[in-house]
Amino acid sequence: MKQHLSQLLSEALQALKAQGVLPVDTDIAISVERTRDRSHGDFASNLAMVLSKIARRKPRELAEQLIAALPPSGQVRNVEVAGPGFINFFLTTEAYHNAVAQALELGQAYGRSQIGAGQSVQVEFVSANPTGPLHVGHGRGAAYGATVADLLDALGYKTHREYYVNDAGRQMDILATSVYLRYLDLCGVELTFPSNGYKGDYVWDIGASLHRKYGDELKYSAAELFEGVPADAPADGDKEEHIDGLIERSKILLDATRYREVFDLGLDSILENIRRDLEEFGVHYDEWFSERSLADTGAVTRAIERLQQSGYTYEKDGALWFRSTDFGDEKDRVMVRDNGQTTYFASDIAYHMNKMERGYARVIDIWGADHHGYVPRVKAALRALGDDADKLDVLLVQFAVLYRGGEKAQMSTRSGDFVTLRELRQEVGNDAARFFYVMRKCEQHMDFDLDLAKSESSDNPVYYIQYAHARIASVFRQMQEKSLQWDNAAGMENLGRLSEAHEDALLVSIARYPEVVEVAALQHEPHQLAHFLRDLANEFHTYYNAHQFLVEDAALRNARLTLIKAAQQVISNGLNLLGVSAPDSM
């Protein structure tokens, strides 16, 4: 509709140019927006105000001329000038009835479109280190990323959902060593667990699996293990040096092959856990991309070489640096350390180079807000490689803080003291969790109120919306009990009978739904859809309380049932896009 109206305005513009009212070279983007206030019509354009300076005419006068030049349209009932020079469009009732017909004919497809025209978009999200179960902070990235991908999918983009698995690096070595130490404990070896190790119960579980598989085969004494290892922090030592020492000793005692088996057991167990968790949360991936594979396939080396050829690198203090400051970064970054090991950043350059090579039209990275300092250097690397860094959108998700009874819940993977995503899902349910996570703009800090998410009352927006859907289903059940019929064709015929303000509001919302999906998708803002659904549910509940649907008058009854059926379809489709179920009864 927006497009249709701006097309009309565009033709009017051409006409005024031909008349000499406007310079022929006038080039302007025509903006048509939904009005906030129904008394201002359905859509409004500020075109006349924007052009008034160029045309050297008063906005209202110019608006009159534009209106006079508008070609006729079957969708538009009236056009008027208002306020300082707005052009307000009033749509015909047929335009709205058409939306109802669309909702019912298209069903689940209503709101979907082909705006994306099959362009490929990669969405990478969550990508939490596989060093422990997902916690509630990851949950927000999961819900947000999945919804952004689903929204883009609804617009006809070809989406590729990806999880970057950090299966290399020091954190994973710490995990492997933590698992090994728990295993030794199960073998009866007495030892003090390092302060910097992973202490969660899941590490014991993996240690137990290891023990089941190998028995005492990997057993070494505490003396052998701690030989030459620097003291831990509580004993006046350094916890980092201590854990690094333990990693080294573990590698030596176990040898490369067996160490790798311990390492992989930890990795696979946790990854499997994460995978299942996300799957149950309705978050599906097309690909789990291994960081280790980048080194194995030589992609990291190739990325570094390409950067060296580009001339944006130099050596200093025995390390190889990337001159990211040439592209606006705060400081230059190391790619290869003085000990010869590549940095995480080097892997990330290779990973993004790989994404670009795969030829996506757009690449979206969804990161925790604590990684925002990382954006400039990744974009810098892409520019240095000669790639189009503007293809990459990095969306930053702020942390979610859980509240229970006003009390803040602490979380830290290392200490093992945290609320996992699974615990959250079990406590409040998938629906509430998915909805609450996307209720707020992603860059907004979020207070996640567990008590509210659990409450089965109108305070809880999820229940409120689902209840609207269930209530409509209930009306149709009642209809059958009363041996009444719903004739959709007759309903469509009689939509003209719907003259109540409540009905008008629902008609507008039904028609607006595809626009909401479009904006929410293109701006990566699922919260807009969440708010829309809340408003739509409110409009329905209000209507429900004010009027009977199952009335004697068959024509009116059919019209009302057709209307609420369309509303139900919209609620169902919207909830579905958010990963929330739409139950028929509650």
Place this chain on the structure above:
RNA sequence: GUCCCGGUAGCUCAGUCGGAUAGAGCAACGGCCUUCUAAGCCGUGGGUCGGGGGUUCGAAUCCCUCCCGGGGCACCA
């Protein structure tokens, strides 16, 4: 110190990339259940849009500056 994100009703948040009298939900107060689920609805009160400058027909929105909260500034991942 510097950079990023926030600061809108008592609370939690919207505000459609400059538009028409700043909105919603909770909370508070007052009403509505022999009627399709009261898991609902109706009504009332509540605001210097953090402060101060500026840009223009017009600013919560853009620019400058200051204040407050959170985060980032590794040869960690």
